[in-house]
Amino acid sequence: MEKKLILIGPLRQVLTLDGIPEKGAVKDEQLQIVEHAGMVLQNGVIQEIGDFDSLYQRWHEQAELVCTEGSQVALPGFIDCHTHIAYAGNRANDFALRNAGSSYLEIAEAGGGIWNTVSHTRASKEDQLVRLTVERARFLLSQGVTTIEVKSGYGLQVKEELKILSAIKTANRMTDADLIPTCLAAHMLPRDFDGGAKEYLDQMETVLFPLLKTEQLSNRMDAFIEKTAFQADVIKPYLQRAKEMGFDLTVHADQFTTSGSQIAVELGARSADHLEASTSTEIDLIAQSTTVAVALPAASLGIGCDFTPARKLLDAGACLAIGSDWNPGSAPMGQLLTSACILATMEKLTNAEVLSALTFRAAKALGLHDRGRLVPGMRADFILYKTDNYQNITYYQGSMLPAAVWKDGKEVVSNNNDGQYI
Numbered sequence: 001m002e003k004k005l006i007l008i009g010p011l012r013q014v015l016t017l018d019g020i021p022e023k024g025a026v027k028d029e030q031l032q033i034v035e036h037a038g039m040v041l042q043n044g045v046i047q048e049i050g051d052f053d054s055l056y057q058r059w060h061e062q063a064e065l066v067c068t069e070g071s072q073v074a075l076p077g078f079i080d081c082h083t084h085i086a087y088a089g090n091r092a093n094d095f096a097l098r099n100a101g102s103s104y105l106e107i108a109e110a111g112g113g114i115w116n117t118v119s120h121t122r123a124s125k126e127d128q129l130v131r132l133t134v135e136r137a138r139f140l141l142s143q144g145v146t147t148i149e150v151k152s153g154y155g156l157q158v159k160e161e162l163k164i165l166s167a168i169k170t171a172n173r174m175t176d177a178d179l180i181p182t183c184l185a186a187h188m189l190p191r192d193f194d195g196g197a198k199e200y201l202d203q204m205e206t207v208l209f210p211l212l213k214t215e216q217l218s219n220r221m222d223a224f225i226e227k228t229a230f231q232a233d234v235i236k237p238y239l240q241r242a243k244e245m246g247f248d249l250t251v252h253a254d255q256f257t258t259s260g261s262q263i264a265v266e267l268g269a270r271s272a273d274h275l276e277a278s279t280s281t282e283i284d285l286i287a288q289s290t291t292v293a294v295a296l297p298a299a300s301l302g303i304g305c306d307f308t309p310a311r312k313l314l315d316a317g318a319c320l321a322i323g324s325d326w327n328p329g330s331a332p333m334g335q336l337l338t339s340a341c342i343l344a345t346m347e348k349l350t351n352a353e354v355l356s357a358l359t360f361r362a363a364k365a366l367g368l369h370d371r372g373r374l375v376p377g378m379r380a381d382f383i384l385y386k387t388d389n390y391q392n393i394t395y396y397q398g399s400m401l402p403a404a405v406w407k408d409g410k411e412v413v414s415n416n417n418d419g420q421y422i
């Protein structure tokens, strides 16, 4: 097969994210910035990054030249490591009731809460769910998100969980972003299940887990560990079983009460997500582990609660990623960069910390080693912004859209913005 070479540039700045450690606080001075840069791509993979003129001299005869207009800045494609975008329905009424002072229980009694989304999702045909998931994935892709984790969890029956995961698999073929499916059958105990939490989880283990393997629908297992969802005594053996079967683990941990992060660390989960209620005990535990701490600022903005203690986590030495948590209940915004930039102002995060959390550190949360930094050998997934200074990307808090998004060495989004963002 012919090896297609592309030389792209000249770029005002390329932020490679190379050399930044996987864990802990990062200063902006640690960002590697290549000025007047070119990138050589081959078969969807980065071949070389360096001074444009010298790359041009060496490669212009073999490579197709893609000239970038005006001043542009490149950085790795964003990775959203926590979403629930495969759902039907709308929970605007929950949002209104919550802001009018209703309690969680009152909202559930008025027909809201997760169960409302479960009802709508179960009532949707698989192809409707595919369409909705593709639309949301494309919206994220237009913001520069090239890899998107997508959870099930609104089926809560074997056949309905399979329907959602199968919809995610089909949606993955219909969008240029990579969708990474995660099984969240342990989202809540379904109201119509005849039995307790243990019986429900047993059924998922014995019936659903093997089907996920044979139908190759997911190799990641998630659980919502909380007093109102699943508690430690039942969820630990469930996750243990998933681990034995070869699933990667991730958990919804410490959102309102602690205990989830401890289980995550004990079981060697890839990530512990939420952590708004984590105290110094949990922060230290996570920091000393290989588990990635995932902050979900859009959920704090959606329900009006504290942010994840991101500064403390980084200072303690944790690996911090940021996800959108896009879901119809607590995080309807679907704006990854905006929510990350708001977290940065509230928690005092450096640009280097925010950009690391949206790229290679989020890749680590998903167990992906082929993306998240712009270095030779990595996938050519990157975002181009029409600006002369990377600081503008976080400064505009997500309102400056990418000029282009590239996935696997191909331009998949081109926004005809005129360049100068003021």
Ligand SMILES: [Zn+2]
Residues within 6 Å of the ligand: 082, 083, 084, 252, 325
């Ligand atoms: Zn979530």
